[in-house]
Amino acid sequence: MALFIGARGSASVAQVKAIRRFTVRTVLPEPIAALDTLATNLRWSWHQPTRELFAGLDPELWEESRHDPAGLLGLVTREQLQRLALDPDVVARVRAAEEDLRAYLEEPRWYQGLGDAAPKCTAYFSPEYGITEVLPQYSGGLGILAGDHLKSASDLGVPLIGVGLLYQAGYFKQSLSRDAWQQETYPVLDPDALPLTLLKEADGTACVVTLPLPNGRKLHAHIWRADVGRVPLLLLDSNMPANDDGARSITDRLYGGGGDHRLQQELLLGMGGVKALRIFQRLTGGPAPEVFHTNEGHAGFLGIERIQELMSASEPLTWDEALVAGRASTVFTTHTPVAAGIDRFDAAQIKYFFDAGLAPDVPTAKVLELGRESYEGGDPSVFNMAVMGLRLAQRANGVAKLHGRVSREMFSGLWPGFDHSEVPITSVTNGVHVPTWIDPSVNSMAEDLAPGSGVGGRWDVVFNVSDEKIWQIRRELRTRLIEDVRRRVRAAWRKRGAGEAELTWTDSILNPDVLTIGFARRVPTYKRLTLMLRDPARLKRLLLDPEHPIQIVIAGKSHPADDAGKKMIQDLVRFTDDPEVRHRIVFLPNYDIAMARTLFPGCDVWLNNPLRPLEACGTSGMKAAINGSLNLSVLDGWWDELYDGSNGWAIPTASGSASAHERDDIEAAALYELIESQVAPRFYGHAGTETGAESAGAAGPSSGRPEGEPTSWISMIKHTLSFLGPAVSADRMVGDYVTELYTPAAKAGRAAVAEDYRAARELAAWTKHVRSNWSQVHVEHIDSGGLSEVPQIGDKLNVSTYLNLGVLNPSDVLVELAYGKVDDADQLTGVGLTELEPSEHLGNGRYLFTGAATIEHSGAFGYTVRVIPRHEGLASKAELGLVVNA
DSSP, rough: OOOOOOTTTTTOOOOOOOSSSOOOOOOGGGGGGGHHHHHHHHGGGGGGHHHHHHHHHHHHHHHEEEEEEHHHHHHHHHHHHHHOOTTTTOOOOOOHHHHHHHHHHHSOOOGGGGGGGGOEEEEEEEEEEEEEEEEOOOOOOHHHHHHHHHHHHHHOOEEEEEEEEEEESSSSSEEEEEEEEEEEOOOOOOOSSSEEOOOOOOOOOEEEEEEEGGOOOEEEEEEEEEEEEEEEEEEEEOSTSOOHHHHHHSSSSSOSOOOOHHHHHHHHHIIIIHHHHHHHHHHHHOOSSSSEEEEEGGGTTHHHHHHHHTTTTOOOOHHHHHHHHHHHHHEEEOOOSSSSSSOOEEEHHHHHHHTTSSSSSSSHHHHHHHHBBEEEEEOTTEEEEEHHHHOOSSEEEEEEHHHHHHHHHHHHGSSSOOGGSSSSSSOOOOOBBBHHHHHHHHHHHHHSSSSTOOTTOGGGGGGSSOOHHHHHHHHHHHHHHHHHHHHHHHHHHHHOOOGGOOOGGGGOSSSSTSSEEEEOOOOOGGOOOGGSSSSSSHHHHHOOSSOOOOOEEOOOOOTTTTTHHHHHHHHHHHHOOOTTTTTEEESSOOOOOOHHHHHHHHSSSEOOOOOOEEEEEEEHHHHHHTTTTTEEEEEOTTHHHHSSSSSEEEEEOOTSSHHHHHHHHHHHHHHHHHIIIIIIHHHHHTTOOOOHHHHTOOSSSTTSOOSSSSSSHHHHHHHHHHHHHHHHHHHHHHHHHHIIIIHHHHHHHHHHHHHHEEEEEEEEHHHHHOOOOOOOEEEEEEEEOOOOOOOOOOEEEEEEEEEEEOOOOOEEEEEEEEEEEEOOOOOOOEEEEEEEEEEEEETTTEEEEEEEEEOOOOEEEEEEEEEEEETTTTTSTTOOOOOEOO
């Protein structure tokens, strides 16, 4: 592990730039050498005792290092290290922490009790990972979700390997100009100074992944390993001398560059990522992944690389066979509910790169078909990464129940003839890693009552905590947030060009006894950062209300190319600059994990007002909820399924017939009304008046609050923690992935590869046979009987249907009677399904199928018959997208 050596008070030389930079290793004395292991395993980012150990070594340097253990060790002098090594208390604490980490890494956990059905190893591919601010390889929710997935997998003992890219500048750092326009900078990261280890061969040379590029060029990448508890994370880095300048810059920054640049990043992530996995497996001797999880379409090319492996094996599979084998063990997660959020490339770009030999045994035409939008309303000239991801995975999911429904509708063109409800995309609602995001003071409430449990394991104990204790903790968290806000606002204004004499007002920003609302997320237009500004005068009245004032803390980054998002930030910041309200509403630049750890616990209410249903999940409100904050949100994403009327408030949405302007007016008015009539009065109890000084901006407790605590508000906090705590936990999420997706995928994958891929070969041949002859299948005639002259509930509907299957056999198809109520357009609703059985072979491919259904509803009733391919190797009825309706 490479660590910077530094010392406090060192001098700098102006205007002199180093021509070379390298990292000097810190040599730790043997008694405390385990600090290196503790610093390099990122478990410290969520394990409070380990963080406290490092903080206790030198509290001042801990702050200077910005809570980075490796950075801290790089700042400690050699003399101080020697003194620490001679301190028996320090040595004992280091050894105890080392033993605790060893036990965590080796002892069986939840997953080890599942038996042999669960996959021996799962590979998880994502374009970004938000694990700690020390490793800035994330832009927003997708990366934070991926980081939380790895952390919970580690805590649960799930044998998982993460795969991603190491970006030389990560995502950008955000600041504001004097006129409040977002500014971006890209500080270059030194991998040797990060908690990473370069993967090396037995002879000490660095491992290299290589991909061919057009015009005879090569793309080489090193593999860096981060340890996320029990989970290794492999990050590919193209910044190496063997590359030309173009290839070297492919991993320059997250979501940077144009079309070719982005495509090459995704080729390296997917195809290079599989190659990196194989190298890692060879070096460690660990089990090969049985399941591949593609976290969003960016990593979809992993499926092409796996097909290439199978087609180039000593006993090669055909394209069709390799596709079947690869799909069986692949899970695809989509995170976007809007087509504009999906990566789409010109098909000619894809052809250009694959013709260079990226997958020499895979026909380029087959690759192009995987991503082609060959459905009604699609663009056949475009290569759609999400479409490819769905075609390469036998199992797919959205990230909330509502998002699952939206995804089934959005991608329904891939399964024509099927109802949206039957599109084979399920959902696993996202979660958040509780130990990372819960504040220690909130966790301590449970520890005080049931030592060793913590709120994360005993959410119910919150009901035994006194109202006084909860209210005290909430105020402490609010106060800590305010201190952080004042520091950040001063720093932001200094960057905007303000002098110290202009910033005395920042000492009185916010008030620890005022209702605090938080809003922090990426700033695309659909998240509506500025909805709160719809009526500026009314917002001002809410902020300055003499009895029920509110204060708002806002943060968020806009993509560098999104000028509309930047304009929203500028409009908001200009409002916060107003001297009349700037003590009550602030915008904090450079939102990151470090800021979030104070922001989420310190807010009383978490605001979320996207355009429904454009928020796939939105986990920021989950992080607030596990700290006792109440959500105030549009019923979108996770809130749509978990809001129960007692854990926060739902912002009403306008009808679909409203224009965009009317919709924003209606929903903003609803937001103001909720805050004014419900949220603020409940927070303040039954009364509350500020002093004149406080109205002017001075900090201090509100003098008008009634004696005691707001019992109704605290009751909502307790309910939120007990109900939402386990529901929004990433442990629950990862457990759902394991049981609902990973284990079935492992079972299907094992069946596909058994006996030299016999099942995969058979399913491929059967699929080709069915597709080639499906046009022969049709329903010739349907007879019904058994009903009385006036049908009644409970009557049996007997159906006989005459089918022509051509060359197919009855065992190749599922014949269903679909029945239910019908509307004025004869559309079936509340559909029931009954399988019809073959009862007679009529010759020449003709068969009679019969069955019956019970009428269970009064009113207009209807039925029809449909035919679908059936095979034990298919994961859903709709998998092949083939259906014949009567």
